[in-house]
Amino acid sequence: MGLRERLVERIRATGPIPFVDVMEAALFDPDHGYYTTRVAIGFEGGDYFTSADLGPAFGRALGRMASDAWSALGRPATWDLVEAGAGHGTVMRDLLAALEHERGEAALAARPAILEVSPRLREQQRLALTGHEMRWATAATALAPIRGLVFANEVLDAFPVHVLERGEDGVREVHVGETDGRLIEVLGAPSHPDLRWRVPEALAIGGRWEVSRAAEGWVAQTAAAIATGYLLLIDYADDEQGLLARRGAGTVRGFSRHRLVGDALAALGEIDLTATVNITAITRAAEGAGLRLIGSGTQRDVLIALGVRETAATSDAPIERLRSASRRSAAELLIDPNGLGAFRVLLFARDAPADGFRAFN
Numbered sequence: 144m145g146l147r148e149r150l151v152e153r154i155r156a157t158g159p160i161p162f163v164d165v166m167e168a169a170l171f172d173p174d175h176g177y178y179t180t181r182v183a184i185g186f187e188g189g190d191y192f193t194s195a196d197l198g199p200a201f202g203r204a205l206g207r208m209a210s211d212a213w214s215a216l217g218r219p220a221t222w223d224l225v226e227a228g229a230g231h232g233t234v235m236r237d238l239l240a241a242l243e244h245e246r247g248e249a250a251l252a253a254r255p256a257i258l259e260v261s262p263r264l265r266e267q268q269r270l271a272l273t274g275h276e277m278r279w280a281t282a283a284t285a286l287a288p289i290r291g292l293v294f295a296n297e298v299l300d301a302f303p304v305h306v307l308e309r310g311e312d313g314v315r316e317v318h319v320g321e322t323d324g325r326l327i328e329v330l331g332a333p334s335h336p337d338l339r340w341r342v343p344e345a346l347a348i349g350g351r352w353e354v355s356r357a358a359e360g361w362v363a364q365t366a367a368a369i370a371t372g373y374l375l376l377i378d379y380a381d382d383e384q385g386l387l388a389r390r391g392a393g394t395v396r397g398f399s400r401h402r403l404v405g406d407a408l409a410a411l412g413e414i415d416l417t418a419t420v421n422i423t424a425i426t427r428a429a430e431g432a433g434l435r436l437i438g439s440g441t442q443r444d445v446l447i448a449l450g451v452r453e454t455a456a457t458s459d460a461p462i463e464r465l466r467s468a469s470r471r472s473a474a475e476l477l478i479d480p481n482g483l484g485a486f487r488v489l490l491f492a493r494d495a496p497a498d499g500f501r502a503f504n
């Protein structure tokens with residue numbers, strides 16, 4: 144029985160299910176979830192691509208951020224370098240290579256680890272990181288107390304969201320019902336009491352608002368595992384004001400083979416489902432867990448400050464000039480103000496200095 148059939152059966156037995164639970168199942172169900180069974184990232188044969196798919200420049204730039212974190216922490220003899228949601232593992236691979244090349248001492252002292260929930264991606268990460276002494280865990284708690292840096296690129300957008308709608312008579316939550324075996328949206332009462340208070344007053348009647356209690360909970364849990372050091376988050380994101388300016392259109396969307404899928408409910412488990420991250424809510428969750436926001440900017444500004452544009456050819460040979468041109472175009476895509484460059488970067492700290500980061504000078 145497929146995911147849709149199972150959901151239809153459940154809805155017939157117990158009534159409509161909050162959209163957030165359907166999104167959770169579509170992404171992470173052990174038998175049918177997109178991330179469990181078929182996640183495909185990248186240009187060739189993938190459903191979407193990330194900064195990681197544009198060559199080593201992104202990992203190299205993050206290597207410089209990691210190197211700054213190590214210096215800020217006083218160059219400890221051992222430190223944790225943890226990537227959460229590492230996709231193919233190529234960012235960690237490129238980051239470690241850059242660190243070894245540019246800051247050998249920091250690379251030798253690093254204890255790299257990955258937090259990953261997808262068994263399929265864990266396998267790919269093992270292959271990409273062959274030869275490195277790595278640890279894997281599903282949650283930061285297993286690595287606590289972390290002393291060092293935890294970073295996550297495009298991870299928060301993969302957490303399920305509650306979709307709320309402001310009606311004439313109060314806040315309602317989008318649920319999923321069924322008709323003749325087809326999944327449809329229906330409105331129902333909020334599935335958690337606190338959701339009612341999460342919709343900003345300024346949202347117009349009929350407008351939609353998304354809340355990811357899962358993403359906020361993950362940030363709080365990860366933050367709690369950091370004893371000393373930093374949490375770096377990179378994602379397509381907006382603050383509450385920016386999200387309100389979208390006039391309550393909602394941001395949940397599905398991707399398959401680089402195309403937007405109009406009806407996200409039609410192909411559950413087969414497509415990537417994602418939502419824009421609410422920075423205001425994420426910052427509140429991190430601060431609630433004792434972290435301090437010490438740096439914030441766009442991916443464009445941060446990567447430029449980290450030298451992503453330094454792509455000069457190392458010799459005059461035609462092949463080297465060609466390689467340099469290809470590195471330049473990858474760098475331009477990473478900082479495109481209408482694309483990846485508009486992503487937001489947030490750096491939080493606990494019991495660690497705020498100064499010394501080239502990215503936020």
Ligand SMILES: C[S@@+](CC[C@H](N)C(=O)[O-])C[C@H]1O[C@@H](n2cnc3c(N)ncnc32)[C@H](O)[C@@H]1O
Nearest residue numbers: 193195228229230258259260261296297298301
């Ligand atoms: C959109 S992909 C991004 C992958 C990679 N960071 C990149 O930039 O290409 C999201 C990643 O987060 C992982 N993930 C989702 N939920 C997670 C969680 N709760 N803990 C750790 N990893 C998670 C997914 O399995 C996947 O590796």
